[in-house]
Amino acid sequence: MNPKRFILIVCFMSLTIRAQDTIIDSDYDWETLKATYTLHYYKHLTTANFKQFQSGIAQMSLVDVSYYGYDHKVHRGQIVCHQSVAEELQSIFRQLLWIKFPISSVIPMSEFNFDDHLSMHNNNTTCFDFRLKTLKNGWSKHAYGIAIDLNPRQNPFVSRQGVFPDNALSFLSQGRIRADDFKGMQVIRIFAMYGWRWGGYWSSSKDYMHFQKNSLPAN
Structure with a gap:
């Protein structure tokens, strides 16, 4: 299906969701949150890496997203991502809401003291996280705001290590993403329509929570 046509359908269906029924899980303003991020990384990065962080944070946006919770209610969370993917992430979350794919929470990393382990243990969905790759050298796509980890406990990173x-949950639990599962395949296809690749297709390891853009758009 054409992505634009699908978006129109989703927007129409979204009109049935009353704003007053939405549970607000995160309500930051970007300038305050950006200052919190900057102070944290100023304290914890080397001078060279902090300069790289400053360059990166200037290209990020704070995006409000609505999603279907495990309590069968509509929630509003917030996600920090690169400006170039902000609109398409909003569209992706609208489509995930429409198919009622359950998401545990979508809250900025500051709520977890910028601790990736703690965020994942709490099954929190995030995008921007200024960190290195897992078990590899170099900066993660998360450091550029072009990767998202969705329901980490249901969709763990699996490797020989x-x-x-x-504390990953059973692969059979709700909110999982698997290519052999109908709803999971819907999620994979929704992301793929916008050029996001799924880590579950990797060969050497499997990152079931992970979707990423391969690169930033050319200026």
């Missing part, structure tokens, strides 16, 4: 997060 083990499973992460270590």
Whole structure:
């Protein structure tokens, strides 16, 4: 289906959701949140890496997203991402809401003291996280705001070194993403329409929570 046509259908269906029924999980303003991020990384990064962080944070946006919770209610969360993917992430979340794909929470990393382990243990969905790759050298796509980890506990990172997060739930639990599952395949296809690749297709390891853009758009 054409992505634009699908978006129109989703927007029409979204009109049935009353704003007053939405549960607000996160309500930051971007300038305040950006200052919190900057102060944290100023304290924890080397001078060279902090300069790289400053360059990156200037290209980020704070995006409000609506999603279907495990309580069968509509929630509003917030996600920090690169400006170039902000609109398409909003569209992706609208489509995930329409198919009622359950999401645990979508809250900025500051709520977890910028601790990736803690965020994942709490099954929190995030995008921008200024960190290195898992088990590899170099900056993660998360550091550029072009990767998202969705329901980490249901969709763990699996490699020869083990499973992460270590409190991962059964693969059969709700909110999982699998190519052999109908709703999971819907999620994969929704992201794919916008050029986001799924880590579950990787060969050496499997990152079931992970979707990423391969690169930033050319200026």
